[in-house]
Amino acid sequence: MPASKAAIDVEQSLPSEDFKAVFRGHPSGVAVITADAGQGPVALTASSVASVSAEPPLLIFSVSALSSASPVLSRAETVVVHFLDVQDIDVAKLGAKSGIDRFAQAQTWTRLSTGETVYDGVRAWVRCEIVERIQAGESKVLIARALQSHIERDVQPGQPSDALVYHNRMWHHLDERSAIDHGIAM
Amino acid sequence: MPASKAAIDVEQSLPSEDFKAVFRGHPSGVAVITADAGQGPVALTASSVASVSAEPPLLIFSVSALSSASPVLSRAETVVVHFLDVQDIDVAKLGAKSGIDRFAQAQTWTRLSTGETVYDGVRAWVRCEIVERIQAGESKVLIARALQSHIERDVQPGQPSDALVYHNRMWHHLDERSAIDHGIAM
Numbered sequence: 001m002p003a004s005k006a007a008i009d010v011e012q013s014l015p016s017e018d019f020k021a022v023f024r025g026h027p028s029g030v031a032v033i034t035a036d037a038g039q040g041p042v043a044l045t046a047s048s049v050a051s052v053s054a055e056p057p058l059l060i061f062s063v064s065a066l067s068s069a070s071p072v073l074s075r076a077e078t079v080v081v082h083f084l085d086v087q088d089i090d091v092a093k094l095g096a097k098s099g100i101d102r103f104a105q106a107q108t109w110t111r112l113s114t115g116e117t118v119y120d121g122v123r124a125w126v127r128c129e130i131v132e133r134i135q136a137g138e139s140k141v142l143i144a145r146a147l148q149s150h151i152e153r154d155v156q157p158g159q160p161s162d163a164l165v166y167h168n169r170m171w172h173h174l175d176e177r178s179a180i181d182h183g184i185a186m
Numbered sequence: 187m188p189a190s191k192a193a194i195d196v197e198q199s200l201p202s203e204d205f206k207a208v209f210r211g212h213p214s215g216v217a218v219i220t221a222d223a224g225q226g227p228v229a230l231t232a233s234s235v236a237s238v239s240a241e242p243p244l245l246i247f248s249v250s251a252l253s254s255a256s257p258v259l260s261r262a263e264t265v266v267v268h269f270l271d272v273q274d275i276d277v278a279k280l281g282a283k284s285g286i287d288r289f290a291q292a293q294t295w296t297r298l299s300t301g302e303t304v305y306d307g308v309r310a311w312v313r314c315e316i317v318e319r320i321q322a323g324e325s326k327v328l329i330a331r332a333l334q335s336h337i338e339r340d341v342q343p344g345q346p347s348d349a350l351v352y353h354n355r356m357w358h359h360l361d362e363r364s365a366i367d368h369g370i371a372m
Binding site: 011012013014015016018019020021022023024025026027028029031047048049050051052053054055056057058059060061062064083085086089123124126129132134136137138139141143145146147148149151153154155157158159161163164165167168169170171172173174175177178179180181 | 197198199200201202204205206207208209210211212213214215217233234235236237238239240241242243244245246247248250269271272275309310312315318320322323324325327329331332333334335337339340341343344345347349350351353354355356357358359360361363364365366367
């Protein structure tokens with residue numbers, strides 16, 4: 001293919017400012033991911049955690065190369081994904097703030113018998129094995145298989161709960177007042 | 187490696203019921219993805235859309251093999267990701283309901299000059315090129331590069347907006363009343 005043809009075929013990417021402006025308006029649940037590859041635990045707050053498959057149980061999330069947790073998440077064989085609700089907002093803030101020791105308060109976390117670190121009292125956590133890492137620009141997309149879970153505060157199908165949402169640089173609280181009407185299971 | 191050793195090393199996956207119970211409490215923004223591989227357009231409502239990288243602008247989402255849109259999304263070179271707010275709840279319901287013609291009302295969608303279908307009036311949409319498809323259980327994880335965007339209703343940094351959230355089989359509306367306090371940019 002001549003160079004001129006290739007130049008026509010390859011469309012330019014959207015400018016990053018425009019891309020960020022779209023995602024600014026896209027809310028997300030809040031998760032904190034911890035990992036330890038042998039040199040001590042790291043944590044990051046992630047808005048990208050999503051279920052991919054229930055059978056086998058697989059979830060995805062992405063990690064920016066700019067995250068301080070990135071080098072450890074590139075090597076760790078297992079992670080713990082913490083699923084947060086409104087009661088866990090301090091854990092959410094802990095993972096989102098940069099330049100702090102996220103494990104300074106010894107009483108707020110424990111180690112599982114398998115070695116992973118878990119923040120105490122969060123709504124739910126899932127211990128996972130990383131099964132694939134895919135480079136995507138300067139970030140990595142990780143696919144993880146769920147091995148073990150703990151639910152501290154169960155959410156009953158269709159019933160209100162105190163969910164935590166991150167949206168446009170603010171935290172939001174879902175409850176009966178924010179509900180619009182009964183939805184459709186996706 | 188003897189079979190018995192392998193059996194010890196490979197941990198069993200979390201039962202799918204337990205996995206679903208965790209994600210039931212994890213809210214998400216709402217997006218509808220349309221695609222056309224030459225045999226007519228398809229649409230699905232997705233809770234897994236996340237930004238992965240701004241430079242280059244990459245996003246991810248997953249598609250279950252059970253989705254009626256799955257065969258077309260396995261072949262289409264481009265897609266349009268629609269980012270919905272509360273005003274777009276009818277589009278969200280359209281993509282989530284099964285067994286209906288999602289393009290029956292001719293006035294609700296148009297075709298771009300590049301051929302893709304776009305629902306009219308949604309908060310924002312991004313036309314993307316699929317750059318990678320990764321098999322994950324019975325689902326596929328798609329990585330898409332953003333080419334073009336349109337923002338119908340802009341969301342200013344840190345300002346309230348009428349965001350739409352899907353959580354535990356219900357739709358929720360984010361506004362000033364649901365805001366907890368000023369968060370930390372992640």
